[in-house]
Amino acid sequence: MTDSEKWAVWSLGVVALTTAAYFTFVALRGEGPKAISVFALLALVAVPKAGHRSWRSLDERERGIAHKALETSWRAGWLMAIALSLVIWRAKGWDMAFTVPMWRLQLTLWWLGVLMLAVRSVATLVLYRRGSNG
């Protein structure tokens, strides 16, 4: 297993831990701005050595895979943002105005980040296993 694959597995673990911690927190303390503190756990993705390997230290195949995985994660994030806006539009209509607490907006962004991290990790693992031709 390459360093990048190890990092991807580790990141998926961090995603699972963060998700579990968030729902535990919400179950015990209820929803609110304090629940956002759970996302500090995401900093754990920087623990493995591969988490801070420079782009230059990767060979051409590793770089290609890293690039494709990152691109896939941005696509997923973009699709999710569009889907979210469509859901709000369907639920509220074009002319509806509504206010959202800042913490809820932050929460949405954090979840988007978690989703993108998970997609990037899965894409990395898949590309290393199946090959990155084409």
Added chain:
Amino acid sequence: MADDTPKIRNHIRRLRFEHGEMSQEELGKRAGVTRHTIMALEAGKYYPSLLLAFRIARAFGAGVEQVFDYADAGEPEQSASSESRKSEARTQAAEAR
């Protein structure tokens, strides 16, 4: 369903064997890539850039066509490198005459 994608085949495994069982690690070092990339190349999971193809060929002291073949879909196993070897042999035979 037949796979219509053109294939780039390589003879890295055989060439490593012919070069005193050169390890993947060693070849990777010489070509400037990791052992995992050499493994992926041998398994046909990755097609190298032209630059890497030249580096690998140089590591074996061979030409790119002796290491890599391009094959269109449905093309028989006859490889470009075997063609070039045949033409090389024909040239040598003509020179000997």
